[in-house]
Amino acid sequence: MNRRHLRWIVPAATVVIASVVAVVLVTQVGGSAACAAGGSASYYTAGRNGMCNLGTPADGAYAAVGKAELSGGKNCGTLLDVTGPNGTTRVQIVDLCPSCPAGKLDLGKGAFQRIGSLSAGIIPVTYATVRDPEVGPLRVKVKGGQGSSSLSVVVDNHGNPLSTVELQQGESFIALKHGEDNTWTGPSKLSGTIALRISDVYAHQALVSGLALGQNDFQQSTQHLYGGPSPSPSTGPSTVESAAASASPSPERSVVPAGIGTTAPPVRC
Template sequence: MNRRHLRWIVPAATVVVASVVAVVLMTQVGGSAACAAGGSASYYTAGRNGMCNLGTPADGAYAAVGRAEYAGGAGCGTLLDVTGPNGTTRVQVVDLCPSCPAGKIDIGKGAFQRIGALSAGIIPVAYATVRDPQVGPLQVKVKGGKGYSSLSVVVNNHGNPLSTVELQAGAGFTPLRHGEDNTWTGPSGLSGPVTLRISDVYGHQAVVENLALGQSDFQQTQVSLYGGPSPSPSSPAPSTVESSPAPAPSAVPAEIVTTGAPPPPKC
């Protein structure tokens, strides 16, 4: 997998400092305290899609996390607030860092420059997953139907970790299987547009209708998983957009929760 092109040299002294730094931040947002994990960050250049098949923001606002936080693909698409020596930036998890131990993350060069000096190579950071971040309407890539052995779905702009993606079948819904590559797969032999029900780990749920099959790019919907209206049954089919992730995450206040498997533990 030719996805990692590290472009930094790690000074020995910096490695020593980063290895002993254990930063714990207590952030007060909306009246509730939250924890942040302490560790270190380096920068890298991701492949076109990353392991999560979401694409990568052009401004470098993306991250690769270790296996524990990647959680078999469950961490894909979530947003992290990362605080370094020069400030805080927000990044989207789009990749797996197989060699990263707990507390170590790789981030895009653009994001790294906003919180530290590139010459450092690796910097001490504290980072936390953002709950209910402000993101745009859902984007969904759907491959299936004629010429495909199974249905294949990738969802973007969901913000929180997803719990289920379900395919409407008659009057009910059938759950799809989630893979480590962040692809939700289902039955073959489908025809016509499909309807999906998408749920996150915090109980938000949205139904997206009229998704075309066999599309190689993300289809832009008008449906948000939370904080926005759902379309009526007569809503038009989603338009197709180029295969790219959501716009760069903004610094809109949101509840910050501990990194790792949700729901977050109390501090």
């Protein structure tokens, strides 16, 4: 994994302030956070793709979270509202911060400087997951799937944590296997274009068809998972077993699937 961290030596008083944890309840409605957790944030420059293989926004509106909060990749792509001394900014979870405990965020430089001073290095923050945030149509990266190469899929612009990604085959759907690096893997020996049924933990669902195999870049669809025009997805049954093929993650990507994102949005309160 390609990550470059900026580490800082900060006054002891700053560390004490940043270590204070507060929990604030807020209203849970569409487009707003369920609750906010207090902690601290530093900043860094992400690698090209980050752990989640989503890339990084050019304006630095991204975040890396610890192992528990990434939850084995389940929270990749979700959005956080982060409030610091100078205001609030919205970021997308795109990366793993291996050294971050629960409550600690590593923000993109652009996001950090919108809510705090870069010279501080570490700032106290509160943050919360945003349910049903406004995002564009789904983007899907499709690699492999042809010949002996296993299908590998990455989904972006889903907003909420995903529950399943399924490959349509005739009248049936095969559940792809989700990895800690945020890839959904499936069978090989496919041809033509494919269709994927994408579902989130709140039962929003969209069917994205016409996806070309063997592409290295994201393919832009016109389908929204929620809040936008989308045709009704097929109601065909899913197969019981996940598709077989899945590449093993490297040791540095080993994540304990715990904490904040199994069947609910990634919040700690």
